Amino acid sequence: MSDKSKFAFQKANYMIMLAGVLTLIIGFFIMSSDGEPYGFGFMGLTLGPIVVMIGFIIEFVAIFYKPKNNSTESE
Numbered sequence: 001m002s003d004k005s006k007f008a009f010q011k012a013n014y015m016i017m018l019a020g021v022l023t024l025i026i027g028f029f030i031m032s033s034d035g036e037p038y039g040f041g042f043m044g045l046t047l048g049p050i051v052v053m054i055g056f057i058i059e060f061v062a063i064f065y066k067p068k069n070n071s072t073e074s075e
Contacts, residue, residue, distance in 0.1 A: 012067045020058035027051030 009017075031048030034041045 009062075010067050013062050013065055016062035016065055017059060020055050020062055023055035023058055024052055027053075027055055 027048050027050075030051055031039060031044050034044030034048070036044060039045070
């Protein structure tokens with residue numbers, strides 16, 4: 001019987017997920033810090049949503065990332 005982890009994700013997946021969450025937080029902070037009324041400036045309408053989209057893409061990568069198994073032991 002193989003000694004595989006019973007968890008769906010490994011440490012690398014969680015690290016990528018953390019990077020994605022931090023990117024999302026930064027994107028929402030950028031959108032909320034726009035100085036224009038109702039957030040209709042460049043940061044609120046363009047830069048912030050692009051950063052948030054990148055954060056969601058990072059999250060999808062974290063879900064589908066499959067780390068290579070370097071273990072060569074077979075017992």
